[in-house]
Amino acid sequence: MSERTGAAPASAVPPLPTGRGAGFMATFGPWIAAAVVLAVLPQVLSSGLALSTLSLMGMMIIFALSYNMLLGQTGLLSFGHAVFFGLGGFLTVHAMNAFAADGPPLPLIALPLVGAAAGLFFGIVFGAVSTRRAGTTFAMITLGIGELVSSSALILRHFFGGEEGVSTDRTGLAPFLGLTFGSQLQVYYLIAAWCFVSVAAMYALTRTPFGRICNAVRDNPHRVAFIGYDPQRVRFLSFSLSGLFAGIAGALAAINFEIMNAGQLGATQSGTVILMAFIGGIGSFGGPIIGAILVTYLQVALSDITDAWQLYFGLLFIAMVMFAPDGIAGLLARQQPLLRGRQLHRVLPAYALALVPGLAAVAGLSLAVEMTNRLTVHAGDGPAMSFLHVPLRADAPVPWLVAVVLFAGGGWLFLRAGGVARQAYDEALAIVQGRGNAS
Amino acid sequence: MTPALEITDLRKSFGAMEIIRGVTLSIPAGERHAVIGPNGAGKSTLFHLISGHYRPSAGTIRLRGEAISGMAPHLINRRGLSRSFQITNIFPRLSVWENVRCATLWAMGYRYAFWRNIERLADARQRTEEILTEINLLDRWHVPAGVLSYAEQRALEIGLSIAGNAEVLLLDEPTAGMSRAETERVVALIRRVSEKRTLLMIEHDMGVVFDLADRISVLVYGEILASDTPERVKANPAVQQAYLGLEAS
């Protein structure tokens, strides 16, 4: 239909989809590998802290993926996603308490179904209101719903337990195959199993007629109506199903912590899931998984060493949006052609060269943050502190000078090195593509 | 026989401006009908009204006898009317393949199915391949639609509008901005796909219009000036004065 300029040669056209599937190993290999990794992880990382961090990651992976059903798949920016996480968790806690007292002998491992049902129910209720519109209106309504639910949580003390929240005892339920889930290891396996099933289900969902139409709505909702689909209905279904999976994540949180409080359904939690999805990358299915793992790890690690950890998240978020808007998954995806073309060695030195001043800039910035923190929030502790095991005084000029030099100098060199790295990337890519054309 | 499309005293105003001013038009099933008229005459607005993108201010539109005026676009589409847009309107991040496949799904009855593997839908796959062959984009199937060339995107635009097998097809300037050779290909394509359908087409290229159309309606300032066979429209003095004369001068 056209005179194409610079079109790829015919040999570069991949074979058409056949619908026959890619063979057993290509289809199920990654899933089997993931299952094996989930099974053996606790053997490698067996400390209590590691197990509880892994458990946290498992539920956050589900939460972040459920969020990306909205943002990445359907193009809906929600500011209230924690509502479904929290309500799923609260209903699970109440169900646990009821079942432990005198309910049906439902094992703990089935309880995430309660969270799923709660998430779906509230997804339908709030989705009916919010998904009538897209874009900014939708975002504002979800913000309102988030505020509405978290303020109700403080008023409806009977259900939400006020400031302290509602606690439960997961060992009170009927044992499952002799498991009482008293230990963190058993809880880890419960979460891992649900994580695996949920991720598989959400992945399968992206490969259905509905999943594809969600993508079409993300790209161009207006056009979808002229191929027979109601964009509003698509948004509603996507919203409801994403509530279901967020509810499962919330149920796992309830099981893991044995307590739910209003913080779990508030703006901070809604913000965290946006952070995870964005940092990981909303453009691919796996991005939010990476984001959930990284952000959870940083939360655990940073909150241990500094109480300004949330500030670092904000900075990380800004840096990602500025320098890598398609997230870590996007950065990795861009290296893939180089890897396949065996040209990665051309760019790695340039990347390493950019990393050094980058880390220096980060060190300078965090030194300034920590000294400020010491002089303001912790003024009572006096100005003597240590940073990266170096003792220093927060009110002395030299550390401040060091911080400024590290940040400004490192930042400047980072931007320069970034340019060099980008150039190296472009050259390597040209080589890969040049070869592709020659063959 | 009920006409495929029957428009009666259709009106549309934006604020105080009446853009469509009492259009009455009846298109029998199987006809290839062209709408011509100067820029700003209201041709695209007329299409927006028929396809449900805009709500009429007054008047009725019947699709195969059924009143559709004021219905949502997706409901009209499900009743067998499909359209293309003057300004290319595709799914830029989806591959060419997914663009076309999405457009086949509703008509194939898959609706919002979230329990079926899309790769296993043999009929959708086959139809997608047919359409891509038809619009000559088969060797670009894997490319994101957003990176296609202009002419390729125009072809895809037509592909999206024919994929659902709608019986009434509305094409808004399908050859706009195309070279001579490209235009010829598109005309051949339109001739093929409109064989068993009713076609309503806006077109500025008079060669294309006289080549394809069974009948022509001339729209000037929101009113139908003439609606007749190409020969008689060409001979109509009012049309010559209002429209064809403008072209010549």
Ligand SMILES: Nc1ncnc2c1ncn2[C@@H]1O[C@H](COP(=O)(O)OP(=O)(O)OP(=O)(O)O)[C@@H](O)[C@H]1O
């Ligand atoms: N949504 C709208 N709001 C206000 N005015 C509009 C709107 N849509 C169209 N118009 C006006 O209606 C008139 C007709 O526009 P329309 O796009 O239907 O013309 P057209 O015949 O398709 O012209 P062209 O040949 O340039 O495509 C124009 O003057 C335009 O400005």
Ligand SMILES: [Mg+2]
């Ligand atoms: Mg127009």
